[in-house]
């Protein structure tokens with residue numbers, strides 16, 4: 001019998017598991033996909049928002065500002081790429097300057113530090129490539145950029161190192177209340193738990209309805225992006241937002257922690273929450289809107305398009321609370337969910353305490369994670385790393401300079417990947433200009449070798465994404 005079962009291992013479930021794993025509790029995370037961070041947590045704008053956008057007094061406002069404050073220390077301790085680059089909300093008219101002033105006021109009420117309203121000239125001094133048409137902006141120095149799937153992995157891996165268990169390919173299909181506990185029917189067998197945390201993203205409404213009356217409806221909403229080559233990376237130094245409107249936070253242009261540029265998203269309601277595709281219309285919209293902020297963007301330098309699905313709901317608020325006896329919802333976590341994740345995890349602990357769960361701290365929980373990022377080392381450190389493990393001396397991903405040592409580290413990490421994209425999320429292979437065209441087959445061989453699996457069974461990403469489809473023996477002429 002587990003003390004707590006967490007449903008879903010996106011950034012919210014992972015952060016909750018990390019926090020719970022610091023206590024003497026038997027924790028199990030159930031994830032329906034073959035890896036963690038397979039939902040919204042892997043396909044988003046990767047911004048740690050400052051917190052001026054949510055309405056004052058909401059959970060979103062409080063948890064965003066707290067999550068932003070917590071991000072820097074957590075990322076340092078858990079070796080997650082994060083930079084507090086600051087953000088600018090650009091205004092293109094006097095009417096939009098009104099919105100900028102409203103956002104400033106909201107930010108002050110929400111406790112966002114260091115905000116300033118800038119003129120168009122001041123914006124162009126800070127951002128030489130910003131449009132001549134910008135008349136002013138809200139500057140929020142506390143906004144940051146992060147690697148979102150590594151944030152998720154860092155929480156999940158550290159939770160596992162603290163003794164939490166994770167079960168992949170274990171979609172929760174039904175939940176029954178049985179006496180003083182819950183019986184969860186999953187694709188990987190039944191599980192008993194005294195307390196349950198629902199962190200199932202776009203499925204969180206369906207999970208809620210397995211134990212309680214419907215109180216909110218998830219309205220899945222797709223956002224599409226361009227990821228630009230590093231040669232475009234210098235076009236924005238800060239996160240460049242446009243004024244928010246009824247469809248969301250508008251199209252942004254922002255640097256990434258990997259040195260690329262991210263451009264997007266649009267916002268479109270969709271009926272299928274799992275169809276994460278790009279559309280010609282969506283991409284055209286993003287191009288047109290982004291060019292208003294940074295006219296010099298060269299979309300020929302796009303190296304990847306991707307899309308993510310927001311777990312928006314019919315409520316303009318996170319759905320966090322006690323849904324049924326000993327059952328906590330961390331549901332409908334739309335933007336700024338990534339920014340708020342560690343604060344939502346603290347909220348989850350408080351709610352479980354209110355439900356009667358006893359929290360006894362562990363003597364020495366793991367709260368740090370070390371990761372070798374070979375290309376970030378100086379020459380001496382590189383030589384020392386290679387002396388210790390010669391595999392760090394063999395570069396496999398040439399675009400990103402990722403070594404075999406880092407790939408092998410990733411494969412033997414606390415939550416081992418089973419796919420090329422799983423290695424990509426952990427080691428960074430295939431993130432560069434060639435998008436895995438060159439290193440993909442070599443990573444496949446290394447995965448098969450290290451996992452002692454048939455190369456035919458190695459996946460690109462989710463279940464069914466097999467890469468090799470048949471074994472053909474080539475006749476070699478004598």
Ligand SMILES: Cc1cc2nc3c(=O)[nH]c(=O)nc-3n(C[C@H](O)[C@H](O)[C@H](O)COP(=O)(O)OP(=O)(O)OC[C@H]3O[C@@H](n4cnc5c(N)ncnc54)[C@H](O)[C@@H]3O)c2cc1C
Pocket residue numbers: 007008009010011012013030031032033036037038039040041042043044045046047048049170171172173199200201202203204222223224265307308309310311333334335336337338339340
């Ligand atoms: C386009 C876009 C842009 C965004 N930009 C930002 C941003 O810049 N900053 C920010 O703060 N936020 C942003 N967000 C929001 C942020 O990404 C989300 O709030 C956050 O990732 C939500 O995390 P989650 O864990 O709740 O959901 P998810 O990451 O979707 O995780 C839910 C998990 O539950 C699993 N699951 C579902 N059903 C079941 C089941 N039955 N059994 C077991 N497991 C199940 C899923 O497989 C998934 O892994 C953005 C979102 C999108 C889509």
